[in-house]
Amino acid sequence: MPSRTAVGFIAPLLLLMIVVFDAPILYMLALGFWSKQGGFTTEHYGNLLEATVYLKVLASTLRISLIATIANVLIGYPLAYWMRSLSPRAQLVAIALVITPFWVSILVRTYAWIVVLGNGGIVNSALINLGLIDEPVRFLYNELGVTIGMANVLLPFLVLPLFAAMLRIDNRVLQAAASLGAPARTIFWKVFFPLTIPALSAGALLVFILSLGFYVTPAILGGNRVSMVSNLLDKLINEIPRWEQASAISTLLLIVALAIFAAYRHFDRRVQS
Amino acid sequence: MIGSNALARRLVAIAGIAGLIFLIVPLVIVIPMSFSSARALTFPPPGLSLRWYEAFFGDARWMSAMATSASVAFVSSLLALLLGGLAAYGLRRAPVRGEGVIEANFVAPLIVPTIIVAVALYLGFAKIGLLGTYVGLVLAHTVLSVPLVIMVLTVAIRSFDFRIEQVAWSLGASRAYTIVKVVLPNLAPNVFAAWIFAFISSFDEVIVTNFIAGTWDTVPKRMFNELILEINPTITAVATLLIAFTMLALAAVAVLLQRTGKLRPTML
Amino acid sequence: MKRRAFTHLATAGVAMTAIGGVARAQVKEIRIIEAGGKSGESIDEYIKPFRTKTGINCVRENPNPLGKLRAMVESGKITACLFELGSDSAAQARGLKLIEPLDWDAIAPQPMFPEARTEFGLGYQYFSTVMAWRKGVKEPKSWADFFNTKDFPGKRVLPDYPQYCLAFALLADGVAPDKLFPLDVDRALKKLGTIKRDIAVLWKAGAQPPQLLNDNEVQYAISWSGRVAGQPKIAFTFNQGMFDLSYICVPKGAAKEERAAAMKLLHEMTVVQNQAKAAEVVSYTGCSPELEALLPKDKINEFPTTKANKSVQWQQNAEWWRDNGEMVDKKWEQFRLNL
Numbered sequence: 001m002p003s004r005t006a007v008g009f010i011a012p013l014l015l016l017m018i019v020v021f022d023a024p025i026l027y028m029l030a031l032g033f034w035s036k037q038g039g040f041t042t043e044h045y046g047n048l049l050e051a052t053v054y055l056k057v058l059a060s061t062l063r064i065s066l067i068a069t070i071a072n073v074l075i076g077y078p079l080a081y082w083m084r085s086l087s088p089r090a091q092l093v094a095i096a097l098v099i100t101p102f103w104v105s106i107l108v109r110t111y112a113w114i115v116v117l118g119n120g121g122i123v124n125s126a127l128i129n130l131g132l133i134d135e136p137v138r139f140l141y142n143e144l145g146v147t148i149g150m151a152n153v154l155l156p157f158l159v160l161p162l163f164a165a166m167l168r169i170d171n172r173v174l175q176a177a178a179s180l181g182a183p184a185r186t187i188f189w190k191v192f193f194p195l196t197i198p199a200l201s202a203g204a205l206l207v208f209i210l211s212l213g214f215y216v217t218p219a220i221l222g223g224n225r226v227s228m229v230s231n232l233l234d235k236l237i238n239e240i241p242r243w244e245q246a247s248a249i250s251t252l253l254l255i256v257a258l259a260i261f262a263a264y265r266h267f268d269r270r271v272q273s
Numbered sequence: 274m275i276g277s278n279a280l281a282r283r284l285v286a287i288a289g290i291a292g293l294i295f296l297i298v299p300l301v302i303v304i305p306m307s308f309s310s311a312r313a314l315t316f317p318p319p320g321l322s323l324r325w326y327e328a329f330f331g332d333a334r335w336m337s338a339m340a341t342s343a344s345v346a347f348v349s350s351l352l353a354l355l356l357g358g359l360a361a362y363g364l365r366r367a368p369v370r371g372e373g374v375i376e377a378n379f380v381a382p383l384i385v386p387t388i389i390v391a392v393a394l395y396l397g398f399a400k401i402g403l404l405g406t407y408v409g410l411v412l413a414h415t416v417l418s419v420p421l422v423i424m425v426l427t428v429a430i431r432s433f434d435f436r437i438e439q440v441a442w443s444l445g446a447s448r449a450y451t452i453v454k455v456v457l458p459n460l461a462p463n464v465f466a467a468w469i470f471a472f473i474s475s476f477d478e479v480i481v482t483n484f485i486a487g488t489w490d491t492v493p494k495r496m497f498n499e500l501i502l503e504i505n506p507t508i509t510a511v512a513t514l515l516i517a518f519t520m521l522a523l524a525a526v527a528v529l530l531q532r533t534g535k536l537r538p539t540m541l
Numbered sequence: 542m543k544r545r546a547f548t549h550l551a552t553a554g555v556a557m558t559a560i561g562g563v564a565r566a567q568v569k570e571i572r573i574i575e576a577g578g579k580s581g582e583s584i585d586e587y588i589k590p591f592r593t594k595t596g597i598n599c600v601r602e603n604p605n606p607l608g609k610l611r612a613m614v615e616s617g618k619i620t621a622c623l624f625e626l627g628s629d630s631a632a633q634a635r636g637l638k639l640i641e642p643l644d645w646d647a648i649a650p651q652p653m654f655p656e657a658r659t660e661f662g663l664g665y666q667y668f669s670t671v672m673a674w675r676k677g678v679k680e681p682k683s684w685a686d687f688f689n690t691k692d693f694p695g696k697r698v699l700p701d702y703p704q705y706c707l708a709f710a711l712l713a714d715g716v717a718p719d720k721l722f723p724l725d726v727d728r729a730l731k732k733l734g735t736i737k738r739d740i741a742v743l744w745k746a747g748a749q750p751p752q753l754l755n756d757n758e759v760q761y762a763i764s765w766s767g768r769v770a771g772q773p774k775i776a777f778t779f780n781q782g783m784f785d786l787s788y789i790c791v792p793k794g795a796a797k798e799e800r801a802a803a804m805k806l807l808h809e810m811t812v813v814q815n816q817a818k819a820a821e822v823v824s825y826t827g828c829s830p831e832l833e834a835l836l837p838k839d840k841i842n843e844f845p846t847t848k849a850n851k852s853v854q855w856q857q858n859a860e861w862w863r864d865n866g867e868m869v870d871k872k873w874e875q876f877r878l879n880l
Contacts, residue, residue: 009363082289213386
């Protein structure tokens with residue numbers, strides 16, 4: 001097929017993407033260098049260094065994202081590992097259970113945690129009825145609540161690729177190690193786990209990138225006490241219209257996200273090969 | 274499973290099941306809550322009723338949000354499917370210069386943090402007056418759905434044997450005729466899957482919508498604002514309907530893919 | 542194929558533009574962007590007489606973030622010719638040149654409090670920020686009590702808006718109401734820091750404090766008076782509260798005809814009988830000095846500007862916030878980080 005025809009197939013979408021995605025992003029990048037009087041300025045970036053609070057919000061975002069990612073790994077790895085041991089039919093059911101929440105509105109899932117973890121929620125009433133505690137435990141409106149909510153939403157992004165990678169590991173390799181007399185624990189840590197590291201890293205980085213932009217969960221489960229960059233951006237865009245400052249912060253976030261994505265690509269390629 | 278340490282195996286099973294429960298507990302909780310007769314969020318519900326469904330269907334604002342959501346999702350998913358399908362075909366069937374960059378551009382909305390897309394579209398749309406318009410909303414949702422369409426369809430087209438097309442051409446079929454009569458029927462399940470994914474992704478979108486929709490209310494936007502304002506059990510009814518709708522759509526995709534033996538590869 | 546794809550796109554585009562774009566020949570309808578909630582509903586009481594007299598409808602939209610105003614003005618697409626702004630936002634909008642002067646001759650106002658009549662905005666509604674608590678807990682009498690978490694134990698919910706929050710900390714710290722401005726921000730934040738363990742939530746939406754009090758998630762709140770007034774489980778006091786004015790402004794570049802119609806709606810907002818009806822919808826008060834006589838006697842204590850209530854409160858200083866808002870916002874962000 002001649003290349004010109006291919007361009008014809010691609011051009012309409014490319015045009016849409018340039019107008020509705022690329023141009024706005026570039027405009028946003030440019031706005032970060034736009035002064036109030038018009039013309040070029042670096043004051044909005046200078047501002048970031050001067051009033052370090054915005055950088056601290058970014059750091060806080062990175063920290064919470066890291067916690068959420070670690071929680072994800074701790075829950076997700078055993079889950080994927082267990083799924084690998086199931087029969088093919090049971091695996092299909094498990095995959096379906098992992099995928100379904102993935103497609104159910106993030107709002108629904110976030111909301112459910114209020115019902116489960118609120119002061120009068122299921123967990124607290126159960127604990128009080130069992131006499132384990134006298135006062136409700138504060139799960140919500142703090143970092144714990146945000147972490148739980150984020151881990152729940154992001155888990156499928158880690159589990160699915162990890163499980164797929166684990167399935168690709170040839171059982172004969174493991175059997176060979178066993179026939180040489182290696183104990184199960186050694187086989188897991190010396191053979192199995194190293195083989196899953198690329199997929200685990202890729203999945204964890206993906207989860208981390210997605211965490212950076214979280215908006216709904218901190219807004220609902222954080223009670224505004226948990227500072228994340230997306231809620232700061234919301235404020236700078238909607239409440240105090242300081243768009244230029246918001247652009248500068250967004251640019252910084254974008255750079256961080258792209259750097260992590262480059263790392264992700266690196267690991268993902270190793271998974272594929 | 275490696276080795277035969279029974280205790281280790283049991284621990285892994287417990288951890289795995291706990292993880293699965295953690296994943297689906299929100300869904301399992303919301304559904305019974307929606308049939309509660311109580312205003313307060315108590316679980317298990319003290320009695321059963323359909324009052325929150327009545328509240329939902331009886332509220333003109335929810336109904337209009339529903340209509341907006343459905344129409345935006347319908348138009349934007351079709352647009353994404355049409356443009357994305359053509360582009361996926363073009364990308365896989367002919368080498369174009371800068372193909373890698375172009376494809377990366379198409380899937381970029383999935384990688385760039387959504388909040389940045391929201392900020393960029395807000396600023397860009399404000400500049401050209403698309404902010405708060407229906408057209409702006411549809412275009413934004415289209416862009417956000419494109420990566421899903423591209424990802425599903427490039428894989429499908431790659432696995433479809435190119436030689437079949439070549440045979441059709443050699444028999445004198447035109448390009449368009451080949452696509453409509455040969456390629457599309459073969460890829461129908463994947464196209465359907467891509468469309469459903471695009472539809473659901475638009476129907477669920479809240480961050481960008483919240484920034485750029487202006488007075489247009491979609492179901493997720495309304496839910497988000499209600500959740501921040503006050504906890505009203507009507508939301509559980511909306512949530513249950515959304516879950517049911519999503520399950521049905523996914524089941525349809527699964528059945529179609531199963532029939533053609535493509536379920537497993539698509540799911541992973 | 543290429544051409545067909547473009548034709549599809551073009552057809553879809555035309556169809557969508559037809560839905561999206563609305564051509565206005567003459568003014569049959571104007572739009573107002575308001576704050577939402579019961580306060581927004583109360584505006585209907587001004588719209589009704591306006592519609593009867595002019596035959597023009599007025600559609601309400603909400604909420605009213607300042608960013609929306611900036612977006613409207615910068616894109617040049619003024620979809621609403623009236624925009625409600627809190628006093629500090631109004632001052633800020635004026636600084637950013639986002640609003641234009643009102644035509645007071647066309648408004649022809651009935652008698653109103655002097656602070657409600659400004660060049661760029663009509664103060665249509667008084668509201669107060671007050672301390673509220675769940676009935677049954679120990680009653681605070683002053684802000685010093687509110688900030689005394691030892692003798693008044695319980696979780697607090699405060700606004701995530703420094704302009705509705707900081708001054709109260711200074712009052713608790715012993716500053717006199719008439720000495721509040723210029724605001725000693727660092728001292729206020731330090732005082733707030735002493736109760737940070739008991740701040741359970743910072744609220745963004747006015748509906749949150751009553752919700753959290755009712756659910757017993759918190760026991761004490763800084764809230765807008767109209768949100769907690771008349772709630773059976775909640776008590777509040779105007780004592781040492783802050784009264785403030787919400788202004789209706791005209792976005793810069795609004796169409797002349799719409800603007801002219803809008804002035805007639807603003808006139809209705811100065812009519813005391815309309816204000817009395819609006820006060821039945823929400824416990825906030827209009828700008829007429831004669832309103833008190835028309836307010837419902839059984840709920841008279843709920844209104845911010847009755848003589849008895851206004852005299853124990855102090856007024857927000859919007860100009861100070863306009864000049865210092867940016868500095869405070871950064872410090873506030875820092876405070877939130879340390880929560």
